[in-house]
Amino acid sequence: MTRVYAFVFARGNSKGLSGKNIKLLGGKPLLARSIEVAKALPQISKVFVSTDCEAIASVARQYGAEVIERPDELATDHASEWHAWQHAIRYLESRGEHFDLFVSLPATSPLRSKEDVLRCLEAVKAEVDVVVTVTEAARSPYFNMVVRDDEGLSSLVCADRTFHRRQDAPKVYDMTTVAYVVRPEFVLQQEKLFAGTVSSVIVPRERAVDIDDIYDFKLAEIFLAEAELKNVE
Known part of the structure; x- marks a missing residue:
């Protein structure tokens, strides 16, 4: 039986909000909200929160997650979350915990559904190292996304290929923070997400809000209110 562990990585010194x-x-x-989605899925055996903050740890325990103490050097603005992933896996292995799938459910994506996460788990195949979530992008690098230099001179991101109609260009997607499903050994052996074979699951934009600042938070409030209203109806 596949053993699945879920993780939430939550630093205490968030700058954006x-x-x-x-x-x-x-x-x-x-x-x-991340903890509750994980605990609602019978496929997930345990839920962990990796944090450097006691206030976050207290909330994590209150909602039934186990806490992994995140080293200060892995909780700075410049620290790689990938290294925090590696730390959590090594910590659990050091105490004899072995599992088959690592699921990251960032707290900043609170509108995900358990069905979104389940679809990610179902997308794991033998040849796949990583499953990520995506949503259709509002803009296209072939038509209306540009890079600019210090003088303001601008060019299309994908200027090397020409499409006369947007319909002819490849469809592009934004990565979201709804869920990441990875094999633990891949995390330990590699240093970045796209070092292996990556598959993706499409989620609707209203469940893919990633909260980085107050504007994102207010948008999440609107979508949550609409979702709750639909449930009442």
Whole structure:
């Protein structure tokens, strides 16, 4: 039987929106929403929160997650979350915990559904190292995304290929933070997500809001209110 562990990586020193990982959305901490989705899936055996912050750790325990103490050097603005992933896996292995799939459910994506996560788990095949979530991009690098130099001179991101109609260009997607499913050994052996074979699952934009600042948070409030209204109806 495949053993699946879920993780939430939540630093305490968020700059974009202070205290965002435990900020209340619809009366519930963002962190709690990730934990509850994980615990609602019978496929997931355990839920862990990796953090450097005692306030976050307290909320994590309150909602039934185990806490992994994240080293200070892995909780800075410049620290790679990939290294925090590696730390969590090595920590669990050091205490005799072995599992088959690593699922990261960032607290900043509180509108995901358990069905979104389940589809990611189902997308794991023998030849796949990583499953990510994506949503259709509002803009295309072939038509309306540019790079610019210090003088303001601009050019298309994909200037080496010419498409006269947007319909002819490849469809592009934005990566989201709804869920990441990875094989633990891949995380330990590699240093970046796209070093292996990556598959993706499409999620609707209203469930893919990634909260980085107050504007994202207010958008999440709107979508959450609409979703709750539909459930009442």
